[in-house]
Amino acid sequence: MANVENLSAVPASEDTEFGFKRPEMYSTDIANSITSYGRHVFVLYKTPEAWISHVEEEGLPQRFATLLKDRKSELLVQTKLNVCEGGGSDGDVLIFPDMVRYKGVKDTEVEGFFEDVLVNGKPWRSGRQEKLSGTFVFVCTHTSRDKRCGVCGPVILERFKQEVGSRGLSDQISLRRCSHVGQHKYAGNIIIFSPDSAGKISGNWYGYVTPEDVPELLDQHIAKGEIIQRIWRGQMGLPGGVAEKEHEQKVIPNGNRAAEEFTGGCCQGSNGVSCCQDENPKPKPIKKEGKCTKWFQPLDKEEIYIGAAVVGAVATIAMIGYTIFKRSG
Missing domain, CATH: 1.20.5 (Single alpha-helices involved in coiled-coils or other helix-helix interfaces)
Structure with missing residues (x-):
């Protein structure tokens, strides 16, 4: 077994400024520090060492980021985008909570993929897909964006690899390095997608994570589905905890969303709050009793x-x- 202390070490020259001993650690209540959303897309692209600061501004990630911005109002649910290491599979796309992997999406296919999968909620017509299973742990190691993630992330990932290996869980837990997830000051930042007791996939965010937290994350969160409150940032899900069926929306043939109360155009606000206004408002009849x-x-x-x-x-x-x-x- 590898020496845990060596895996957990950050050079003393960096630890107090960028590592786990920096003054900002645990200085803020981080619960509910993520915005509400219902779907997470990860594009496999190169390696963290090759990522520019804003990796979503180049290549395949840029195509996805542009469409997400331009067609935000057409999406069925609020969607987040991240990049994760390709590992020889550049162009693959992972989608949670759907637990689906689409293989080899090319630059010229992004628009069709976006239309089929993210707007219309249907399988990609090209059909190169597979079902995912098990638990996925994404660790932010985007060092070109912020050195705190670059210092903390790799050490946390190495501790995960050591613990997962010693428990014989390598075939059940997938570990990946990912791009900036927001709030560098909370580094180490990780996201865990895992099934709950009912088999439903949840995406939980953790911040201020240290290598010492990894065994607890495996034994409590992943094995038992128990949230570790002191480092918990929030969970992927619908706004305000409203039941999923209450947020179902119809999709008309051209792919636009059509809520029953709207007959005109729509814009999507932040945090799942819509700023939509009916373009042709109809006066409601006055109701009187008797x-x-x-x-x-x-x-x-x-x-x-x-x-x-x-x-x-x-x-x-x-x-x-x-x-x-x-x-x-």
């Missing part, structure tokens, strides 16, 4: 004609009566 409600019901054409005749007759009689009254005066 028999008076009848006056607000639509009339048939014949009823309108009869009503007009009655009103005209009443007006004529009133005019004659007024004339006779005036003459008699």
